[in-house]
Amino acid sequence: MRLPWPRPPWAPFLRASLLIGGVPSLALLLLMLLGYADPGPAALALLLVVTASTTLARIWLGTLAQLAADLRHAAEGAVPSLPRVPLLPSAALVAEAAARLARSLAEREALVERLRRADSAIVEALPDPLLVLGADRSPLRANAAARRFFGEAGDAADTAAFLRHPGIAGAVDRALAERAPQTAEAVLPVPVARDLSTHVIPLDPPLADGGRLLIVLADRTQARAAERMRADFVANASHELRTPLSSIIGFVETLRGPAAGDPEAGARFLGIIAEQAERMRRLIEDLLGLSRIEMTEHQAPGGEARLDELARAEAAAMAPILATRNASLALDLSPAIVTPADPGQLAQVLRNLLENAVRHGRERGQIGLSVAVLAAPRDGLAPGVLLRVTDDGPGIAREHIPRLTERFYRVDAGRSRAAGGTGLGLAIVKHIVSHHRGQLLIDSAPGEGTTFRVWLPGHAASSSPAAQPAVGPATLSG
């Protein structure tokens, strides 16, 4: 008979055959020798016993070898196939139990793997940078936020510099010594200064990969910058108010004292007082306007606005200040609707930009105001409405341009203040534009004039009122 199992090694095979057939063979031999059995049938019986015992030994050893191989595979994580039909019933039971055990082991392993993956997915997705340190304080793992924060692989110097920071190293020492979470604040000066708030958490017992410490970072750079900006803003605002106020107080004292009987000086001083009071009024109005716009910045405006009509009205209202600088204003207005829009706020944008062009432009300057509809994307701008204010004034040096929209930022504070400026105009424009989900673009170079472009969501107006010409250029001269 051809058995499905490999031929077992000789020594165990002989031992097993002897164990099975030894006693009956010996008994037969003895019976034959003592004359109790006929030699012929006894020899036949002996042959049968030997054949049966070797066959049984081979089946037995083969089954055990197969079971051992299956168990070895199971230990390596493979679920064994059901045992090949063993001829020993108890071996079949053992084989089945082994297969069940292997299956449940494999299931448990899969579960552990799923849990491990879920854990690392959570850690990986956390928005705050997180590091795991080993017992020697070297980083074992970092989540995606930490990798972004410290720079991708190859820029490990950053992590090392961070761990060497005295504040952080101290917190790590304390966490290990006291076995309690610690916090530390640190400012990393390179490559860009960053303000970090750090939690160091000891892990007891350690993680499976040997992790002993968890470091969670919170980047407070922006929050601190905002705090500083707020503090600067209050300081700037009070400084701007204090200057005209001291001047008013000074002149009032002079009027009451040395200049009490001098009507000519009195009239002059009253003029200055009125001018300074007017400056304070403008400043307060701008500050209140700015905070009103800021308060509503997160909600989109409700209505819509005919930008060409607003532009025409604001251009007409500019006549007196155009006259003070002998400047002229050319209009090129296409009918356009900005939507959603707050017409009052858009009028303020127009006013601030036109005022800047007049006040910071040149004497007898040429100012341009245009409203155009972008039907297709152009110059990196999506379809929408484009407002443009140009002047041929002295222009602005490149390094000032990114800062123009900061509150109180003035290229030449003395000149702007003399012209009645508070340095809030462009900050207001920027807030209004971002409230309208628009874009403010400033192009300028010294000696080449300045162009302010405001892109806003909107489209062409289907018709324009008959009373006014739809498209310029029309010229208002001062």
Ligand SMILES: Nc1ncnc2c1ncn2[C@@H]1O[C@H](COP(=O)(O)OP(=O)(O)OP(=O)(O)O)[C@@H](O)[C@H]1O
């Ligand atoms: N068209 C322009 N040409 C040259 N410089 C300009 C122009 N517009 C703005 N600036 C510069 O930008 C600065 C900031 O402008 P912003 O409108 O915010 O303040 P301001 O005009 O000085 O005061 P106000 O709050 O009264 O508008 C100005 O002080 C000026 O230096």
Ligand SMILES: [Mg+2]
């Ligand atoms: Mg201004």
